[in-house]
């Protein structure tokens with residue numbers, strides 16, 4: 246397997262998103278995700294940083310009131326800081 250992979254950081258979410266929680270996890274679930282800052286594969290069943298973001302759905306969105314939830318994964322504290330600033 247030698248497909249090239251683009252390492253693109255995820256854009257900062259809009260101002261209506263609120264960072265709920267950022268902390269290190271030893272285990273979250275099985276599987277992997279890309280670091281939102283540098284794009285490396287992050288094993289979610291090993292130590293990593295996870296960021297929870299929430300936003301209130303706009304009231305005009307067809308009766309779907311409630312919270313939207315997003316989770317970003319980071320390989321290191323440095324990446325959390327780099328992405329947040």
Ligand SMILES: [Zn+2]
Nearest residue numbers: 280283320324
């Ligand atoms: Zn990273």
